[in-house]
Amino acid sequence: MVHLSSSPPLKSTHPQSMATILGGRFRIQHVFAIIGLYSIYLFVISPSTSRPPPPTSMSFCPYSSPRRHIPTVILQAEGHSERTINRTHWVGGREPASFLPYSYPPRDLRVAQTTSSSSPGAQGGNPYHNRGKGNLGGGVHGGQGLEDGKQLCEIHRVPSSPPPAIPKDWKNNKVMFGMSTTPDRVLYSLPVWSHWLPASPQALDPSTPAVKDLPLVLVLTPPPNPTEEARTREAMDEAQGIGMYIEMRPREADRFETRYFALVEEMWREAQKREAEHGIKTEWFVFADDDTFYPDFHSLVRMLASFDSESDRLIGALSESTKQVAQWGHIAYGGAGIYLSRALMAKINQPGHWQTCLEKYGGAFGGDAMVSACAALALDKTMPEIITLDDTLHQLDIRGDGTGWFQSGFLITSLHHWASWFSLFPPWHESGNGDLRKGITLVGKASKAIGGDNWGRRYIFEDGKVVISLGYSIAVHANPVTEEELDQSEHTWWEFATFHPNRPGLVESVDKRTYYLTGVRILDSQGVARLEHKNREGERIDIIYDRRGEQKGGWLSGVASANFQRQA
Numbered sequence: 143m144v145h146l147s148s149s150p151p152l153k154s155t156h157p158q159s160m161a162t163i164l165g166g167r168f169r170i171q172h173v174f175a176i177i178g179l180y181s182i183y184l185f186v187i188s189p190s191t192s193r194p195p196p197p198t199s200m201s202f203c204p205y206s207s208p209r210r211h212i213p214t215v216i217l218q219a220e221g222h223s224e225r226t227i228n229r230t231h232w233v234g235g236r237e238p239a240s241f242l243p244y245s246y247p248p249r250d251l252r253v254a255q256t257t258s259s260s261s262p263g264a265q266g267g268n269p270y271h272n273r274g275k276g277n278l279g280g281g282v283h284g285g286q287g288l289e290d291g292k293q294l295c296e297i298h299r300v301p302s303s304p305p306p307a308i309p310k311d312w313k314n315n316k317v318m319f320g321m322s323t324t325p326d327r328v329l330y331s332l333p334v335w336s337h338w339l340p341a342s343p344q345a346l347d348p349s350t351p352a353v354k355d356l357p358l359v360l361v362l363t364p365p366p367n368p369t370e371e372a373r374t375r376e377a378m379d380e381a382q383g384i385g386m387y388i389e390m391r392p393r394e395a396d397r398f399e400t401r402y403f404a405l406v407e408e409m410w411r412e413a414q415k416r417e418a419e420h421g422i423k424t425e426w427f428v429f430a431d432d433d434t435f436y437p438d439f440h441s442l443v444r445m446l447a448s449f450d451s452e453s454d455r456l457i458g459a460l461s462e463s464t465k466q467v468a469q470w471g472h473i474a475y476g477g478a479g480i481y482l483s484r485a486l487m488a489k490i491n492q493p494g495h496w497q498t499c500l501e502k503y504g505g506a507f508g509g510d511a512m513v514s515a516c517a518a519l520a521l522d523k524t525m526p527e528i529i530t531l532d533d534t535l536h537q538l539d540i541r542g543d544g545t546g547w548f549q550s551g552f553l554i555t556s557l558h559h560w561a562s563w564f565s566l567f568p569p570w571h572e573s574g575n576g577d578l579r580k581g582i583t584l585v586g587k588a589s590k591a592i593g594g595d596n597w598g599r600r601y602i603f604e605d606g607k608v609v610i611s612l613g614y615s616i617a618v619h620a621n622p623v624t625e626e627e628l629d630q631s632e633h634t635w636w637e638f639a640t641f642h643p644n645r646p647g648l649v650e651s652v653d654k655r656t657y658y659l660t661g662v663r664i665l666d667s668q669g670v671a672r673l674e675h676k677n678r679e680g681e682r683i684d685i686i687y688d689r690r691g692e693q694k695g696g697w698l699s700g701v702a703s704a705n706f707q708r709q710a
Contacts (some may be wrong), residue, residue: 199688202665202672203295214295214684215241217601217612219302221692225595228301229551230628232602239603240296242618243681295686303595304692306444314340316425317446318413319359320405322398322509323432325373328361328390331432332380334579335359337586338436342385354420356387360412362401365392402476402509403500405429406516410491413484425451427487429480429513433561437586438594441555445532446481455483456517456528459535463638466539472526476510477558478535482517489520539638540564545656546634546647549611551600564635568650570678571658587662588613591671592687600628616657616675616683619648650678657683666690 199216206212319339323331339359342352366374374390381388393408395401413424426446436442449455458474458481461467466475474480482490490496499516506512518525534555540547544564560566566581567574573581589597597613606622633644648654657675664671669689676682 196668196690197666199297199670199686200293200295202670202686202688203293204684205291206294207291210291211294212682212684213241213243214686215239216295216297216686216688218297218299219592219596219687219689219692220299221302221304221689223301223303225303225553228599229553230600230602230625231301232605233298233300234603236605237603239608240294241683242608243683298601300601302599302689302692303593305593306438306440306595308440308443309447312443312447313355314357314443315355315416315422316451317357317428317443318409318424318426319357319428319430320362320409321359321430321432322362322393322402322405324363325366325370325377325390327432328377328388329373329380330579332377332384332386334435334582334586336384336386337583337590338439338442339386340439341387344385346382346385346387348382348387353387354422358412358416359386359388360405360409361388361390362393362404362408363390364401365394399507399509399512400500400504402429403504403512403516405509406487406490406499406513407496410487413487423484425484427482427484429476429482429510430556431477431558433558434477434479435557435560435582435586437554437557437589437597441534441594445534445555449483449530451483452485453483454486454489454521454528455481455530456486456514457481457530457532457535458514459532459537461537461539462640462642463537463539464641465638466537467641470508470511472529473508473511473514474525474529475537475539476508476513477539478537479556480510480513482513486517486520490516492520495520538564540635540640541638542636543568543634545615545658546632546644547640548598548614549600549609549617550631550642551598551611551628553595554598555594567658568656568678572660572676584659584662585613588659588671588673591662591664591673592689593692596689602628610685612685612687613673614659616685618655618657620653657681 199218203216204212204214340357342356344352346352346356363370363374378388378390389412391408393401393404395404409427413427416422416424445457449457456474459478460472461470461475490499496516499512499519502519503512503515506515514525514529518528521528532555534553536552536554536557538544538547538558538560540559541563542565544566545568547564548566560582561578565574566578566585569575571581573584585597592613599612601610601612602608602623603610604622606624606628607619609617609619609623609628611617627645630643630645631640632647634647650656655677657677659673660676661674662671663674665686669692671687671689673685673687674682675684
């Protein structure tokens with residue numbers, strides 16, 4: 143028989159667990175708690191060792207040397223101004239604008255801009271040569287240290303407006319757009335519409351729930367022939383491919399104006415359908431042309447959201463042209479957009495009212511006149527009584543060179559005729575001829591980068607000699623312009639006098655030298671952009687626009703002060 147030993151058990155050779163040592167009171171959750179507390183210490187209590195400070199405005203200034211120099215000025219946006227305040231702001235008094243290509247201190251910067259680092263003699267006597275390994279001939283930031291050159295930018299703190307405040311309950315599907323055009327024009331316009339029209343980030347399938355969150359664009363077209371049917375399918379496929387919710391349908395009409403007016407009942411019918419099938423309540427109905435453009439969709443949202451859609455409301459604008467208004471009257475001009483509230487749209491669509499309007503106003507010139515008159519009839523008022531005028535909506539009935547109008551400091555929620563009546567840029571500009579979509583898209587990119595309320599805001603240097611029209615141009619005048627002259631538009635177009643006062647046009651390269659926007663580059667997703675400009679000779683001036691201070695209603699801590707002194 144085998145007997146079990148009564149001696150005490152041998153001690154384990156393995157170390158005891160922490161839980162055993164602490165009497166079983168220490169659990170795995172305590173380990174996670176310690177890790178969590180340590181993480182809080184690293185990322186919150188001790189941020190200086192875990193988070194780099196935000197880059198200063200000056201860090202975006204390009205390095206300059208005799209071989210490469212891009213004249214650049216840095217504008218720090220304060221973000222405190224109402225959008226209608228400080229539209230023209232005087233900066234720096236009579237001090238020279240150091241960002242001009244021929245500015246003080248004397249140096250031939252025009253040669254410096256165009257001389258490559260490999261040009262013969264470029265290295266001879268160059269004090270910067272072989273002082274570092276930075277690529278001065280490369281991008282704007284040719285080097286990352288002082289051995290690669292000097293940062294010559296001046297910084298100016300300037301007034302600006304913060305992004306529009308959008309109500310928390312706003313949804314983009316509250317608005318519906320209506321247009322009357324052709325399939326070919328839709329195809330041409332889609333790249334431009336994609337700038338301002340909210341879209342799905344992926345290709346859109348109209349049968350999926352994603353369409354419920356998007357604004358609908360309803361396009362009425364003439365009854366198609368077989369070729370136009372194919373173009374309609376192509377336009378629909380392309381729109382869905384870039385995430386836009388567009389419906390195109392034919393509508394019989396004796397003329398374009400009647401088809402435009404038919405949007406009144408077609409849009410209302412579509413709104414009723416969306417509400418019944420998806421519970422989407424359309425609050426605003428926008429009648430627009432295919433060349434109506436919104437530089438900043440948020441500005442449009444702010445305008446609409448400031449009114450009650452359950453009250454009778456028609457928002458619009460007159461033409462800028464005195465002749466057009468004298469001829470066609472006090473109507474809401476369609477190119478600027480006509481904006482009808484749900485309540486008013488319902489009244490116009492009372493049984494029999496649309497047909498009555500068609501019989502009464504069907505001979506009017508312009509579908510916009512028919513819509514305006516029908517709305518007035520529904521309310522038993524005159525058109526001047528029912529139209530709520532908004533001077534940020536622009537019909538833009540001017541012909542020829544439109545540059546003087548765009549340098550006037552106007553606020554723009556909508557604009558029109560960018561592809562037909564006037565030229566947005568001069569013909570020698572990269573976007574001044576050929577595909578005109580490039581120019582309006584460039585304006586849209588600038589507006590998104592700097593904010594729609596800041597586009598066109600003017601900053602005046604050298605006591606009136608230099609005028610920055612933000613997001614558009616930098617004009618250097620032979621003789622300083624006065625405050626009185628800045629209150630007037632430079633008359634560069636050839637047809638139609640405007641209600642806004644004008645002054646005589648100036649001769650380019652004689653009375654002024656103008657650098658027009660050619661590129662927009664985002665340098666920091668938090669709000670830093672580089673606006674690139676060139677004149678007819680190819681000289682370049684850049685603006686670094688830093689709007690990070692708008693994020694909290696004031697300038698960010700740690701960002702360079704506006705009192706930065708020019709580096710020698």
